[in-house]
Amino acid sequence: GAVVxxxxxxxxxxxxxxxxxxxxxxxxxxxxxxxxxQFPKKSLMLMATSNEGSKATYEQGVxxxxxxxxxxxxxxxxxxxxSAHPEDSSFYICSARGGEREQFFGxxxxxxxx
Amino acid sequence: GESVGLHLPTLSVQEGDNSIINCAYxxxxxxxxxxxxxxxxxxxxxxxxxxxxxxxRQGQRVTVLLNKTVKHLSLQxxxxxxxxxxxxxxxxxxxxxxxxxxxxxxGTSLAVNP
Numbered sequence: 001g002a003v004v005x006x007x008x009x010x011x012x013x014x015x016x017x018x019x020x021x022x023x024x025x026x027x028x029x030x031x032x033x034x035x036x037x038q039f040p041k042k043s044l045m046l047m048a049t050s051n052e053g054s055k056a057t058y059e060q061g062v063x064x065x066x067x068x069x070x071x072x073x074x075x076x077x078x079x080x081x082x083s084a085h086p087e088d089s090s091f092y093i094c095s096a097r098g099g100e101r102e103q104f105f106g107x108x109x110x111x112x113x114x
Numbered sequence: 115g116e117s118v119g120l121h122l123p124t125l126s127v128q129e130g131d132n133s134i135i136n137c138a139y140x141x142x143x144x145x146x147x148x149x150x151x152x153x154x155x156x157x158x159x160x161x162x163x164x165x166x167x168x169x170x171r172q173g174q175r176v177t178v179l180l181n182k183t184v185k186h187l188s189l190q191x192x193x194x195x196x197x198x199x200x201x202x203x204x205x206x207x208x209x210x211x212x213x214x215x216x217x218x219x220x221g222t223s224l225a226v227n228p
Contacts, residue, residue: 004157006157034215034216041122041223042122042220042221043203043218043219043220043221044158044203044218045218046215046216046218049215091155093157093158095157095158102148102160102163103216104160105150105157105158105159105160106157107156107157108155108156108157110155
């Protein structure tokens with residue numbers, strides 16, 4: 001299957017700082033990328049869908065000014081958690097789709113906000 | 115076990131036995147279904163998929179059954195191994211305008227006893 005990477009794999013930051021997470025499709029062009037959030041022992045929660053070159057579509061209840069998404073190229077999407085607070089601590093997962101139905105998932109990023 | 119309520123259901127099996135994980139989906143218009151495996155601290159990994167025009171599909175040691183009448187999906191794992199221990203999610207692919215997105219089940223934790 002196709003490979004999707006995320007960087008960093010884990011990050012610890014102080015409250016009030018911003019954190020950027022990168023999601024890359026390594027061997028295919030991703031027309032659509034998805035960002036998910038996952039709490040312990042819970043299912044994945046879709047945060048937003050981003051198409052290359054256009055604004056992301058956010059799910060209901062997700063603050064677009066809090067979670068900035070940029071999908072500047074067909075192989076890279078970034079999620080920036082602005083002014084992070086402890087309640088933003090979570091496991092963030094991206095996925096990428098190149099046109100077919102299947103989504104390929106990244107390994108996830110563990111964010112801990114102190 | 116069924117993915118109901120807020121608690122992650124757990125299925126415990128003996129090594130070598132067959133496992134059956136069940137999932138009820140919500141959207142009768144969904145036309146594509148996927149099973150994912152997620153190990154602790156990692157992103158979801160594709161296992162097997164099935165389109166709505168089929169009722170059974172087999173892979174290596176895994177079989178997915180789809181019953182559209184009762185909106186039920188199951189994953190059968192033959193000769194379960196310790197490496198199969200993980201959380202298993204079903205997902206249905208729903209068409210939301212131009213953005214097809216996944217709707218996730220709550221997940222079932224599979225524990226394989228040696």
